Amino acid sequence: MTISEVDLRQRWAEGRACHGVWSVLPGAVTGEVLARTGADFVVVDLQHGARTEAELPGVAAAVTAAGSVPLVRARSPHFADVGRPLDLGARGVIVPNVRDAGHAREVVAAGR
Template identity: 45%
Template sequence: MSDQAFAGQAQAPRVGAWVTLDAPVATEQIARAGFDYVCVDGQHGLLGYEGMLNALIAVTAGGSMPFARVSENSAAEIGRVLDAGARGVIVPLIDTAEEARAAAEAARYPTSAGRRSYGPMRLGPHFGATPSDTDAGVTVLAMIETRGGLEQLDAILDVEGVDGVYVGPYDLSLALGAAMPFEEVILPELDATLGRIAVAAHERGKIAGVHCADGTQAAVRAAQGFTFITAATDIASLRADVGAQLALARGLRSAPQVRAY
């Protein structure tokens, strides 16, 4: 994998952060922390297009690789976040190879057999000298988080232009039958399923990505074979730190437990 695109597999896992808040200065500081990538969340994040644009500029300013998760498999939305500066796009709720192919084509120009419209309004490192050069620096990850996606995993990974998959374990655990994310009864099946996804991606030389609640969980997934791992989310890190500081100030042994994301 080059610094221009996260295509294929790295010698060591890429570790990233997740941004959900419309706070460009905070996003820039997260990017300066040394993460390999920072992904701006356009699906569940609390920001609109202007917020995503500002966040992507902040990630670039902070020296990290800017990614974006779009809210849906929309050619218009995929093109917009790439125009705004994303170097990679994560597409949710992919159930079939046909849907994965549509996402891959939306992220690339006709010179690379894609359908992306050319409009380099914000020139920068995310645009190459030619459309084909730009396409070479784009990474497309299909999210695996449904029963359909699991059943079509191999076909999705075999789609040309799909650089890998990104697992949403919260939704995936629900798809496997849990009443709530990470219900204890489902954990063995979830872990086995995650392992199968990592192996399938590795066999094809593609990215195996996964979303984690924290660094401890991220280390477990790295050992499992994942190569693109989100280890921190802005809002969860904020909750955890302010809770810990409040506990220290009040002389408590530990901070109140809050749900991570």
């Protein structure tokens, strides 16, 4: 079953269960294989994983083609680290090291 980021956000908003997998291994094939497990989303870990930004377009396309939503854990809450994955095909970001509500607002602005 294919799921979009809109479907995923709606499920979360309704409090419905979603299933995802976390990927620290490189390669678009890895992303595709993980997505084909039936996961609603695949998180590509740029903070602690072995992936690079250069791989994101291919990985995001492979995850999407396999029916899941590609998400990325950013390296940091800095503007470029939040926005760049979205430019390269991620449909959402998980942002580490957010200090407080004001910082969260800045991070959200960076994603827009």
